[in-house]
Amino acid sequence: MSSPALDSLLAAQPNWIAGDGSDLAARRSAGLEQLRLQGLPTLRDEDWRYTSLKILEKQRLQPIHQSDVVSNETLESTFLSDLSGPRLVFVDGCLVPELSATQNLPDGVRIGELTDTVTADVSLCAALGSCLPAQGHGFIPLNEAYLGKGACIHIGRNVHLEQPVQLYYINSGTVAGAAVLPRNLLVLEEGAEAVVLERYIGLGDAVSFTDVQTEVCLGANAGLQHYLLQEETQAAFHIGGLYVRQYQDSRLVSHVIHLGGRLVRRDLDVRLCGTGATCELNGLYVGTGRQHIDNHTVVHHEQPQGTSKQLYKGMLDDRSRAVFHGRVVVSEGASKTDAQQNNRNLLLSKFAEVDSKPQLEIYNDDVKCSHGAAVGQLDTDALFYLRSRAIDKALARRILTVAFAREVVEKIPLPALRKHITEQLESSLLRGLH
């Protein structure tokens, strides 16, 4: 099959200049080589069975890293005003220093553009790429082929950074086929703690493509709260991954919120490679129109006494479609593992679809594992009850839908985010519900 998307990305790579660092240049070449060999995933790949890339492949894409088309006022208006703290703002793949805030960081905290930060530190440079799977799908070598843009956050030993670090990726939507391919590297040393928000926003209507891969390394006893807020337009293609390595007693809480995008695929891959590491993965996806939202999670329990707890909930209206594939792999040595997984979906239209696939692979007897998957409709009794209380059908449906999402939203400890998400949820459902 011909793929204008892949062809255009392969063709543009030799002209890609993304800072210096010969080390990165070598990686880019290797990524390009790998991409040529591998190509993009197809429906024949087990992990892509339910997600066709046909509409993406048809696009002619153009990697960009420059921006001056959007005024700072417009950009600032997208910020979460109640949330302060360090911030890096990338517009069309390019860092906008005037809008970013990385001053007055506590000792032991480094936040900066990827290339600058890793080239200045050998150990960070070595960490870069170490969390990615050896044999990932084609979007990983693609991301590697354009390595250089993105953010690096380094939190030193026992440093607790209270304020959330916000990474904004804003697509101006003015360049047709604009492609941004950032890499983020988050390294929390032993005992460090941080809160990191990745937020993806689209402004204009032009087709855009994001291939973002975020690597997270959590040292012993480190704790990370990670948020992914995907709020792009319905003309946006978003392929992204969060690859996490957790050492002894480290803690990860991840919140993934999808409120936009035309075709979205997120991989969340957590490797519990130290004893007693815990992760909690929460997800919420709302589909309207013809959106396709695919979440793949994998938790590798490699050492004893690890716990993982997953709750993903989806609400799908119109002709939207969602995929949830949750894999839990418990290795032979991972005794006393406690793994829970739950995926629940609400279909709001008879044309909406969900494929929910839990997959447990357990090679140890001394474990506690549970999983559940459900697809249902709005409770007609509840709907009638609300309507009998004078609440019209559309509002009653919205109230029940938001109530369904509440369980996930309430797990978010930051009030500013909870408020923002609830508002967005209501307005996106307001658009979709009839």
Added chain:
Amino acid sequence: MLSIKNLYANVGDKPILKGITLQVKAGEVHAIMGPNGSGKSTLANVLAGRDDYRVTAGEITFNGKDLLPLAPEVRACEGIFLAFQYPVEIPGVSNVNMLKASVNAIRRYRGDKELDAIDFLALIKDKARTVEMKQEFLYRSVNEGFSGGEKKRNEILQMAMLEPRLGILDETDSGLDIDALRVVAGGVNALRNPDRAFVLVTHYQRLLDYIQPDFVHVLADGRIIRSGDKSLALELEDKGYGWIEQERSVEARI
């Protein structure tokens, strides 16, 4: 106010209501009694607009308007309130939020200004006091984890907030302790006035000790087989429903 004429209704293909005729005038209280499965809740739900029931014949008018084409929410705005026999639990939706949406929907419909948060809270707290409901219940999800009696009390709170013209109480008295029964009866009596009417579906005379009905009807197998004044309820308490059925079959033979 409410006029039901020769009403037939099905669930699926199964006929449940088989020719009901009932007139309720403003200011009146009607009690409907009758054996389990006779169609009392079906009638109540048809009045409230539940679309699981298909009306196959007959008509219902409410204050002169044809009720049948109206959506449940419009009927509620027109002043019909159903206290459910089995109130529904709605996780994630708090009582206050639901009632705020309800009250304001009705106010909009009537052309009144919506209540702001402060006025609304003052109102609901006041009503909660009259039904002796603790304030924490207002912030809990609708009926979720409520005991049977608490759910019924919550129905009365909602009725007090919405101030309907026609209150239909479907066994709101069942399973209540004496104090709760007093609250339910108090809720109805507080609203009673010459412009309002009530239909009380009940199995027990004891509710009617607190709320004096003007009429008592016996519904059996989808029909009203006997109507009378409040003494009929006493007679039923004494003799059971078998007595009427027997009398009817005797009449039929003659």
